[in-house]
Amino acid sequence: MNETEKRVMKENERDVKKARREGNVDKLQELLDNMPENIRNYKHLKDVTKKAISLLNEKKAESTKPVTLTEAEIEQTTKLEGSTEALNELTAPVDAEINTIANESAMVIEEAEKSINEVSPNTETLNTELVEKQKEFEKVTMEFEKNEEEIKKMESYIKIAEGFLDLNLPKETIVKLLGDSGATQEEILLIMGPLLGTIDTPAADAAPVVAENQEVTPVTAPESTPVVAENTTTNPETVPVTAETTANNDVIEAKNINETGRYMLPANRGFFEKMSEKGRSIAATVYKGINMIPVVNRLVAKIGISYNQYFINAKEGRSSVLKDKMDGLDLEMKTFDQSKTRMIEIMENLKKNGNPGYAPLALEIKKMERQESKLANKRDQLQSKIELKENKIKIYTNKRDAIADKMIGKYENKLSPIEGKLEVINNEREKMNLYILGREIELERDEAYFNNLEKDRNQLMESLTSTGKSIEKAGRNASIKILNKQIEKGREKITKTREELAGKQRDINEKIAKIDAQAQPHRDRRNQFIRVKEGRPIDWNLEERNRLQNEKTMAETSSHTRKNEAETVSPTAPKSIDTNSDSSIEEAPSLSGRISKLNEYLTNNNLKKDLQIDEVYLLNNMTLTKETTVNLGMFKKVVEQYYRVKKIPENDYRTLLNNLK
């Protein structure tokens, strides 16, 4: 409270006292009503006033006499007054503090408002800038995405180009192929430039050609001619055939036309030669590029030709010409009909009016009707032709699809047993390898045996020399000689057996690789067939073809029967596993003992059950006995080969194998 307020309050207190003494309720009420609302120190004064009003009203109600308060009552309220003063004193410092805080707050608010006013225009500018930046960011993001797409596109072109380069295709052919795949001249230059140096990009209207590294004879392509290719299948947009473009087919040189026959099956060459010149020209056009495709791939290429939109477009092109003619006839007939109706109207009017001039008109109408009938016949003929062509398209596509489906069906029926047999062959090979390992263990054992014999012989030789014989003389001992021969014979047998085993293994691997390689193109062709039929470009996945060229990859062919890595419980990296059942013995521990140790370890560590070794199966397949001893290196080989026979994924056992000791 400031000084003025305090003074006003004092006056109020005085007035309340006076009115109270006078018993003036109205005055008290007036004072109460006028007391300020928000000043806390007035609370007490208000309470005093209210109390006084209340007491006066009570008294007034009791008697009609003028009402005044008794001394006691006055004293009671006076106490209250004292309390008010005391309270005022107590609250004064608080009030002062409140005032200070309020003033400070007001200043802070004022400052803040000032700052806001200053910042406000900046905020607007910032907002505008932010929106612009956001727009810019979106633009950059879009460009980035676009670039990413471009990069992906370029990568796919590079992949295609690399595939063709691997095939040693001529650069002109690769360039054409890239163009065919949709690459622009600029893109082709970018891709091929660094690879091949300066190259000529194809003319925009040049027909794309699929080719391999054979007899590249450049053919001048007519504009928008169809494509003979494995990787250029149906694409209506790329081969718009109209009467005009088919007329351009005539441009194909006679030499090229005749050459086309060379790339047909001998059975069909006769038919080709008997075809009309125009027909052969069309055939040459659609066969363009076939000379560059290896014989083994021509089947797919020819299926590609049959799926070429050229044939459909050619027929549809003809149909559209006929349709145009039919529309023209419709218009002519309509005009005729209108004229005839008008003439009939005129004739009727003339007749009605008794005018004799209507007779020539009747004749004219008859003529028109005849003409109209002729036009209708012509129209019907055209319609029949169009319908016939439409049916022919349907018949052609049905025949074409039936051929492709039949071949795909044959692939499905025959490739599946082939895959099955190859799988069996692979299994047999793995079993054979296990068996050969058994023989190797035996050979190692025999080798050790002969080494021991040799050691004993040497000791006996020493004993002989100790009897006074010279080393030479001891060497000439008949028994020593016989023994030496036996040891030598044994060693020779070991070497020979090892060679025989390796030779057998090599022969069988070669046979398997050969049959796999024979089957591979058929597998690829099946997929190519399906792609051609689905109208998708053929993926020249050369890696796939090479996948069975060596033994390692060949083994992988059987991997499709293995479970996915994710499905298997890979053993946690085990600590070293001691498979030596009796470490105190010096000689190699038994195979059986090592297997037991390994199985025990797998059980104790809750590792995959498939990894447990079936000892009986293993010993039977290796034709070994329980007592056969085996060193660690050989044991690892045995375990690995066992898992291969059992088709356990390598990831499941590799760590385990590495930790065997």
Next chain:
Amino acid sequence: MTTNQNDKEEDIIDEKLNSLIEKATKANEKMDDSFKNSSAELNKMEEKIDNNIKEVEKTLAELDKDEQETEDEVEKLILKEAEEIAKDEIEDKEN
């Protein structure tokens, strides 16, 4: 060492050598048997593989034939279609 003692020693050594010769001979015989058995077993395995390979070859030959028939069929279709389009073109020009 006396001659008698030497002779005795040599006899013992000879005996031991003969025992070694016997062991070596037996080991060689065992190896011969083992080699014979393993050769027979491997031949059996190879035969199994060969039979499967023959079956695959047979199916591949059938597939080759199928492919050739399909090529013939599709080529005929293409040529007939080319001839038909040629006829249509001529016919349309005449009309």
